[in-house]
Amino acid sequence: MAARLTFTQRWLPVATVLLAVLALWYAGAVGLNKAGAIERVLPNSHPNGDWTVSDLVSVTLNMERPVLPAPHQVAADLYSSLVDWPLDSPRNLLYHAAVTAQSTLVGFVLGTLLGVVLAAAIVHSRTLDRALLPWIVASQTVPVLAIAPIVLVILGSLGFSGVAPKATIAMYLCFFPVTVAMVQGLRAPQKIETELLHTYAASKLQAFWLLRMPSALPYLFPSLRVAIAAGLVGAMVAELPTGAQAGLGARLLTGSYYGNTVGIWSALVLSALLGLALTLAVAALERLVLRRGRAA
Amino acid sequence: MHAPDRPAAPPATPAPAATQAAVDVRRASVVYPSADAPVHALSDIDLTIAQGEFVSLIGPSGCGKTTLLRVIADLEPITSGTVLVNGLTPHDARLARAYGYVFQAPALFPWRTVLANVMLPLQIQGRDKAAAEAIAREQLGRVGLTGFEKKYPWQLSGGMQQRVSIARALGFEPKILMMDEPFGALDEITRDGLNDQLQQLWQRERRTVVFVTHSIAEAVYLSTRIVVMSPRPGRILKIIDSTLPDARTLDLRDTPEFMALAHEVREGLADGHGAGHGGH
Amino acid sequence: MHAPDRPAAPPATPAPAATQAAVDVRRASVVYPSADAPVHALSDIDLTIAQGEFVSLIGPSGCGKTTLLRVIADLEPITSGTVLVNGLTPHDARLARAYGYVFQAPALFPWRTVLANVMLPLQIQGRDKAAAEAIAREQLGRVGLTGFEKKYPWQLSGGMQQRVSIARALGFEPKILMMDEPFGALDEITRDGLNDQLQQLWQRERRTVVFVTHSIAEAVYLSTRIVVMSPRPGRILKIIDSTLPDARTLDLRDTPEFMALAHEVREGLADGHGAGHGGH
Amino acid sequence: MTFARDASTPVAKAVFALIASLSLAAAFWWLVGQAQQQPDFKPGPLVAPLLAVLFMAGLSVRRLAALDGQAWYGTATAALFGLWLLYFWQVGVTLFDVPRVLLPSPAWIGQMLVDRWDTLAGDWVQTVGKAVVVGWALGSGLGFAVGVAIDRAPFLQRGLLPLASLTSTVPLVAVAPIMVMWFGFEWPSKAAVVVLMTFFPMLVATLAGLQAPAKLELELMKTYAAGYARTLLDLRLPMAMPFLFSALKVNATLALIGAIVAEFFGSPTVGLGFRISTEAARMNMGLVWSAIVVAAVTGSVAYALLVQLERRVAFWHPSVRSK
């Protein structure tokens, strides 16, 4: 792509698309909430049924229990949650975001390590390459949510509690993209580069650090971006079977049980923003490490 | 000019008797296994290269020049026959770091600066950083790249990259230098310049050089002996001893002696070529 | 031999007056915008190529040969000046399918067989399949690749791939053939063979050819005129008219006339080279 | 004598290791059975022989992995590895008396697979046959179509791609209940979840794939004065195939997980996700795990099929060619 985009070139499209999404969202809110509003809300305010279309629209956009809350409702809920409560209160969504971020990050770091170690083992061992790799693929077809409760109980009976079980689930989702990308990346050195080190009689360890690892970095970082998103999903999923405790996942869940649709959407929006922040953090790390750049 | 005041290369190989051949290939054959029919890349090669010789291998595409070089460098096993390098097997010679190998492509690591690329083999050999850096700077100077130390490979032109790779191979002072079409990708003028430098380097240090090329002029200009090979299965057609003086300049190329040699090589090639054309 | 009994190329371009130049470049300059400083790739180029000429562009790496060719082929816009191809703008000439372009790399599509690769431009021009296949087979025959129709590009050697790409460019009988170092990656012998074939082709059909090369011998052997260019910013240093007869064989290369021309080209190059060496 | 000579070939070595390890495993299994008869059973003394079996198992896998020449050796190695995994799972569960509501034994899972295959088949049809297939095809198809459509609109790309990465971080646990709310209980709501999950990976892959042709190839088409459609068909789509296939593969596993998890949040009384969640609540872990096995096998088979298809379609790509 173009090397450098101007401010407008970069942000105008994003703003336009965001506006389009907002417009769609409002339209969707009216459309989806219409039936409920006519059935449950308008009869209360207009007992004789003399409501107008503008009444309908204003009601659909401000329902207490909408099918799809309007953007401004979500924004107001988010704002009051962030501003009206101290940071360490369970009513402040940032508190929950922090809880989720913590297990995500721990799981991400562990998952990345596991992924890299597994990949290193696989590229160096034919046995592991043949025996393990297919099972690693299969492992990802197991629905995590199904086994998360069991994993949590088992880990608990082994004495792990607190962040550890949640981080483990996050790790389970994180390691896969890293392993796949690193296997590819560690095998990326061309024959000629490998042979060059061969003529120097370099050891395997030297070849790993001097050639394989640097060649794999361009593969690693995109996979890290995938992994951190997967880790976030894992952390949130893992929050469900810990009971309705803290975290954005727990907020989604309790929002649903308490019939608080707006609350669900606030948690949803915040989780997307958290995902964005984490992805940006990984991208920043990438730029830091690959700062010196290379020929594209 | 530099060579005398540098410490001698570490005696990694048992000091060879002056008469011991640098490379000794006896009845060597290489067959590549293949799905349909095995490929006979080299057949019954006999070749002895003395210490300090500059030997060029020339022949049509696919005749096995690279294969022969790779066999000597322990990058490819032989199917039958024997190969000795400084009296050792290629494997032991490689572990003893007896040779430097220059590939056709520069094979520089894009994440290392030019300087760091040249330091790579020295680091692998465990030299300390300061010493490695000093040697790398000196070698870069010799190939005319002082001032480019901090650049990355992709910031250089193809010719400059190839010069970096030569500096890298020279840095650890291998007894034997193997070069596989090192100048194949360069334009004629740059190539002439590098030929000249390589020639002077050999004059100064008299390392053993095994050189693969497609260019008749290059082979004639550089070598003390030219090995002409036939198309598959690769055989040695002819070995031509150079009649040129050891010290050479580019002007030499317009002399009748040079032309006669070039003609002899071309004829040798043409003899073997007919059948092989289009078949590689 | 074949040309007369084939149907003439569709008259997509208004039938040019016999005297109209095939390529007419006037005061053309190209500046590449760049982050730090703009690159002056071509400066004030004047060049007229008549119908049926074989013109070679030669010059040091980075002097703008490719840029000039690309400008003519409408792959690059000019910054100032005018370019006409068969009296049309390069854009219109391209849409009129006035030329075939052979890149330095073969640029074959790996998912197409050799035959299908050669058929590609014909299919794009809407020829029916049978006709396209017949033409493709014939062109493959001419470059010596009969029998390889059903192979995939990666199953061929580099030289064979390049020949496929030449066959592809010849297939649709373009009025003008542009070739950017088509033989750069080949060994000398194969290259000689292809030079010979190209020479014969030109003899037969007298298409206009614009040819970029690094090799002095190649330029002299093939061209009716040789354009020698200087390093950046690319200028035309010298235009040398060939004194060789139109019909040529490889033996010609040992004649004094050939050598004199080669010498003239080399001197022209050397004049411009000094400053540019190492700086590209 | 003969034995000594034979044992030196890799195949003989592998066969030998296989036989030795399997007989040792059988012997150990018998030992476990015997030991459990004892009233004061303790797993302690059996740990050392367990380690011996473990070592032999590792050796047999290594020996098999070292073989060359047959295409199925690789599959066999993976299968043997899986077999050992099951064996040690069974042994572990038996030996350490793990409560079966926590971790059922493979034998029980297998039993359930056999006994309840009709239930599971119905679940499979509901989840895979309807939601996954429709959602996967629709999501991937839409992603592809939109990718092709906005390929020429960098403005839309720059706007949509950040949104794409944003939505890819929205967890499906949050989306699934919403989709149930919007599209009802039946499979369309699951398909909708799957569409959402698979759309953006495909969109991103399509855009990347269409950008894959190098400048040189595009310019070649330009010199032929080839139009947009020709270039798309003859150059850019073939070039994009490896990208499309990696997205299809990723989407296959995503679709499966998405549909199953979506069923946790409301469903008719059939479906793999329904089965897993209700049977888990009823402590019937054997059936839960057999449903998981069905899902995992489905996912792996789909993945393998796509790999095969990729080899056919993108046969020319170096990554395929090198295999």
Place this chain on the structure above:
Amino acid sequence: QAEKVVVQMKWVPQAQFAGYYVAAAKGYYKAAGLDVTIKPGGPDVSPVQVLAGNQADAIVNWMPDALAAREAGVPLVNIAQIFDKSGLMLTCKKASGVATPKDFKGKTLGVWFGGNEYPFLNWMAKLGYKPDTDVKVLKQGFNVDPLLQNQAACISTMIYNEYWQVVDAGVKESDLVTFFYEKEGVASLEDGLYVLEGKLKDPAFVARMGKFVKATLQGWNDAVKNPAEAAKIVVAADPSGSATLKVQERQMKNVATLISNAGTAKMGYLEPAAYERTVKVLLAGGSSPVIKKDPGKAAYSHAVFEASKK
């Protein structure tokens, strides 16, 4: 040294479990020499697994679930029955045309699964309906959307919770028809305390649980008497920050009606007759009953309850 007790709830923190939170907040556990940890639950938390994995000493559970687990190999024993009445009901919109159970035919009914479907299936069997042919059964999520969205004619609700969510969403009570399992004669026992059978052999454990049940009942008594205070305590104990005072106070008032013997000595006592009634319901669950054989008296124990009276 306080003795440790870990107890796993069946659901997210709400007034359904007010007694435990009140006992903890008011120091009744501490006074009894106990250090009690209350673990919140949720739909993905299986209290039985938690117990089997040795992560809790006691769990709050419903009897169908507990007896099914017993058959599946986790020997649960009821040590105290907090709720003596069932709060489970089916809530329908009048507009859907349901007035009596006869009208269920051909309608879509939302049911909670995971053990709670058995009283329902039993009821349908009693009415002579075959699920999925005569009535369409939906596995209902844990909210009331299917009714609000008109995706189902009736949904499962608890009198203390979901029913009021429907009302809060704007549906008038007069537009609703409700069917209580209790009244239909298909009720099973709900919230009770369960432990692993093996542990009851240890007198120290029985004594500890006795103290725990005693303090818990004390908490429940307070909660029933003072719903406003209980609601405040529950809201404070909710780590997700989603519970609200108004809702919890109303829930507490409704929960109080399910503990009909609050304040009496019978509070917490499992009536064998009620137990047997539940077992009968569960054994009769149509084609695939929850439990296949009568667990008999082994599935409950009064030892802890008696210890709590000391």
